[in-house]
Amino acid sequence: xxxxxxxxxxxxxxxxxxxxxxxxxxxxxxPLAAGCAAIAVVAGVHAARPPAGPTVAVTxxxxxxxxxxxxxxxxxxxxxxxxxxxxxxxEPEAVGRTLAAPVREGEPVxxxxxxxxxxxxxxxxxxxxxVRIADADAVALLRxxxxxxxxAADPRRGTATYVAIDVPVLSLPAPADHDxxxxxxxxxxxxxxxxxxxxxxxxxxxxxxxISIVINR
Numbered sequence: 001x002x003x004x005x006x007x008x009x010x011x012x013x014x015x016x017x018x019x020x021x022x023x024x025x026x027x028x029x030x031p032l033a034a035g036c037a038a039i040a041v042v043a044g045v046h047a048a049r050p051p052a053g054p055t056v057a058v059t060x061x062x063x064x065x066x067x068x069x070x071x072x073x074x075x076x077x078x079x080x081x082x083x084x085x086x087x088x089x090x091e092p093e094a095v096g097r098t099l100a101a102p103v104r105e106g107e108p109v110x111x112x113x114x115x116x117x118x119x120x121x122x123x124x125x126x127x128x129x130x131v132r133i134a135d136a137d138a139v140a141l142l143r144x145x146x147x148x149x150x151x152a153a154d155p156r157r158g159t160a161t162y163v164a165i166d167v168p169v170l171s172l173p174a175p176a177d178h179d180x181x182x183x184x185x186x187x188x189x190x191x192x193x194x195x196x197x198x199x200x201x202x203x204x205x206x207x208x209x210x211i212s213i214v215i216n217r
Contacts, residue, residue, distance in 0.1 A: 055080040058090045058108050065103040071095055076109065119170045119191065126193040128170055131202060134210045136188040141215065142169050148192070149214040152205030163201045166216055167192040 062077045069075075071094050081087070089110035091097070098115040119128045131150060133139050142148070146169045153160040171191040190213075194202060205211060 054083045056083050056086045056090075057092070058086055059092055059094055060108050061103045061105050063105045065099055067099050067102045070098050071109075079106075120193050123168060123170075123193040125195070126168075127196055127199065128191055129194040129199055129202060130173075130189050130191050131206060131211055132187045133190050133213055134187045135212060136175065136186070138213055138215075139172065139188040139190055142172060142190065142213075144169055144171060147216040148190075149216060150192070150202060150205075151212050151214065152209035153212060154209050160212075161205075163205045163211075164192070164194055164198040167194055167198075 057078050058081045059076050060079050062075055065071070065075055073095055076094060087108040087110055089112060091109055091111050091114060094109050094114060097117075099113060100115045101113050103109060103113055120126050147166050148169060149162060149166060150164040151160050152163045169190060170193050173189045173191065175188050202211075
C-alpha cells in the first residue's frame with residue numbers, strides 16, 4: 001500500500017509559524033532597521049566622546065547666606081567641578097570664618113567672600129605694629145615671615161638703642177609714590193608682630209629718632 005502524501009498536522013503548524021514570523025519581520029523591517037541604525041549612532045558617539053577630565057572639590061553655600069555670619073558645617077557643602085572650570089580661590093577651610101558679602105545657595109565660597117584672618121593669628125600674645133623704617137632699600141630685602149631687630153638712632157647725639165628684638169615681619173605694604181608717606185615722610189612701612197611691652201618703646205622712638213633694622217632671618 002503506497003505511503004500517504006498528505007502533510008501531517010504538525011508540519012502544517014510549523015509552516016504556518018514560519019510564514020507568520022516572516023510576515024512579521026518583513027512588515028517591521030523598516031522600524032527594525034531604524035532602531036539598529038540609532039543604536040549604531042549612539043555607540044559611535046559614545047566611542048568618540050572624550051573621557052571625563054579630572055575634577056576638584058569646591059566648597060559651596062548649602063543655602064542663602066547673609067553677610068557677616070560665622071560659617072558652620074551646616075552652611076556649606078562640597079561639589080565636584082571640572083578642574084578646567086573650577087572657580088579660583090575656593091576656600092576648603094571656610095568653617096569658622098566670617099562672610100564679608102552675601103552668598104547665594106550653590107555659589108562657591110571663595111577667599112574674596114571671607115573676612116581676612118588677623119595678621120597676628122599665627123603669633124599669640126603679640127600685636128600688629130606698623131613701623132616706618134628710614135632706609136627703604138633695606139626694607140626691600142625683607143619678606144613676610146623674616147625676623148628683624150629694630151634700632152632707634154638719635155642723629156643729634158650719634159647714639160643708637162635697641163627698641164625691639166627678633167620681631168617677625170607680618171606685612172610689607174606697597175610703597176607710596178616716591179617712597180614718601182602721606183605726610184611727606186620718607187622711608188618705608190613694615191608691619192611687625194611686636195610684644196605689647198615693646199609698643200611704647202617703638203612708638204616713642206619713632207616719634208623722635210630714626211628707626212633702622214637688623215635682619216635676623
